[in-house]
Amino acid sequence: MRSVAAVIVPFVVMLALATVGTPPGASAALPGVPPTSAPWVPIRDIRNNFYRQIGNFALLMRRIVFREDLSLVEVVSGTTQAAGAGFNYRLLLRVSDGEGRIGRYQVVVWGVPKSRDWTWKVVSFNRVAGN
Template sequence: MRSLAALLVPLFLVLTLAVVSVPVASAAVAGVPPTSAPWVPISNSNIKDKLYRQVANFSLMIHALVFREYLDLVEVVSGSVQVAGVGNNYSLLLRAADRNATVGRYQTVVWGVPGSRDWNWMVISFRRVAGN
């Protein structure tokens, strides 16, 4: 007889994959409100804030759960924020290292409501970009 955890993990991965694979253009379908607000750049002095590292680490954690590619955050390079309903979209350019310590650049878009336990954070997109 399989344990409850063994039954729930595949379900969680399928649900997470559905969230990760939603393109930005159809984000409203996944429960993320449509946006009409402009993207506001995050200043260089604020990009080191704990919030942006947490958002980046969340994105890397979901990526690891779905694709079994484990990455460690090196730094958040730049980003921008867009108001989206009750939360925000966070577009972050980050540097992360794989298990071989090879550093690459990744672009991620995450939707969430900082400080709220009522809303689930969602990774809208995650992709590797050129450079390191």
């Protein structure tokens, strides 16, 4: 018969190893999105087509999930933040709805540029004042 110590010690060691690997405050708001590790940095060349693609991606996901007919008019401004292997992109978008009304939306998208191994994720999508 095994002693109590022979059963408890491996369990305690396994539990300790599981908790050591996660630094304090490292939980992500959205499953699969890594924790942030840097401050937000303004995007200098907001007219770059790359940011337009990110905005269109956020609108496409919104269309698929909520069946909203939204079209990108322009990317107004944005900031980036290092987060795990990729970046958070916080963009302010001017968007047209199905009836032609223009509104502003702030989106945060996480992704790894030029990678096919990581799935891009829409972290947040909010309507803000203005048009």
